[in-house]
Amino acid sequence: MVDYTLYRRFNQVNDHRQVLLSESYPKNSVDFLPAFRYVRQNCTAASSSLSSPSSPSCPVKHMDVEGKCALVVDGTSGVGFAFADELLKMKAAKVVITGLDEHKGNEAACELNQRYGPAKADYHQTDITSPLEVEKMFKYTKNKFETDIFFNNNEMNIGKDAITTNLVSKIQGIILASKNMKDGSIIVNHTSALGLDPNSEMIAHGAASAGFLVASMAFGKSKYFKKTQIRMTTLCSELLAPMSVGGTVPFIRDGHKAYKNIQISVAKSAAYLVKYGPNNTLWLCQQNGILSSVKLHKLNDFTVRYEPIIISNRK
DSSP, X not given: OOOEEOEEEOOOOTTXXXXXXXXXXXXXXXXXXXXXXXXXXXXXXXXXXXXXXXXXXXXXXXXXXXTOEEEETTTTSHHHHHHHHHHHHTTXXXXXXXXXXXXXXXXXXHHHHHHHOTTSEEEEEOOTTOHHHHHHHHHHHHHHOOOOEEEEOOOOOTTSOHHIIIIIHHHXXXXXXXXXXXXXXXXXXXXXXXXXXXXXXXXXXXXHHHHHHHHHHHHTSHHHHHHHOOEEEEEEEOOSGGGOOSSOSOOOOOOHHHHHHHHHHHHHHHHHHHHHOOTTEEEEEOTTSEEEEEEEOOOOOOSOOOOOOOOOOOO
C-alpha cells in the first residue's frame, strides 16, 4: 500500500522561526528505493489549522508541549541542543540534556537558561553505552519530574563503535524509557537516513541505523503500545551529504551555517512529531527541510526461486 501522508517544510533561518510552506507534488512522484516508498501530498500553509480536526492538511494533535518535561540524549550540541531549544521555545516546563563532556554540558544548560529563564534546563553527564549510567539517567529525571518526552538521539562517542552507540545503546534506551515513562508520553527515536540506503558506503553506520529503525518500529507495534501507552515515532535525517538517500535533493554545500540550519530543520521535525506524530510511524527529514512519512514494504517479490533436491542415501 502507498502511504498518502502530509509533509512539512521548515525554513532554515538563524532566528529559528517555523513556517509551514505549501507545495504541490504529483502522487507517486518519488520512488528512490525498491524496499520502501514515500509519497508527498499537498499541505495547506496555515498555522491556525494545526489544532483542528484531522485531515490530510490538518493532523491530529497528540500532545501540547507547553508545561511538559523532556529528556534529550546528547543535548549539549547539534540536533539534540537544537531540539531542547525548540521545546523550551514552545514553553516546555523543563529539559534535561545529556552528554559526555561535563564542561560543554554545563555551558549548554547555562545558555538555555539564559534564553528561557532560570532552572529551565539541567545537564546530566551520561554515557549512553553504559546500561548502568542510562538507568541512573532515568532515575535522576524521575526524582525531579515525570518525563513526557524522550529524545533517543545519537551520541558522539569517539571511543565506541557505531553499532554500540547507534544501535545497542539506543535499543536499551527504548527499553528503559518504556519502564520509566508515564502513560501518554512519547519517545522520538532519531537516527541517520543511512538506514534507508542499502547502497551506502558508510557500512557500519548504515547497518546500525537500519537495525535501529527496524527495532524501533517493532517496539512501536500495537501490542506494545497497549501495554505501555507510550507513543513512539522514528525520525531519519540527512545531516550530511553522504547521508542523502534519494538522489532527489541537491546536496547543501558544506559550511557551519548550512549545517546548523539542517540541525534546526531536524529539531523542528522532531518537535512536530512530538505534537502530531502518530504511534509507530517512520519519517524522513531531508536536507532541504522537507519532512515526509515513510512506508516500509514487506519483501514479497522473488526474482529467483531455487528448490534443492534432497537425495536420500538410504536404500
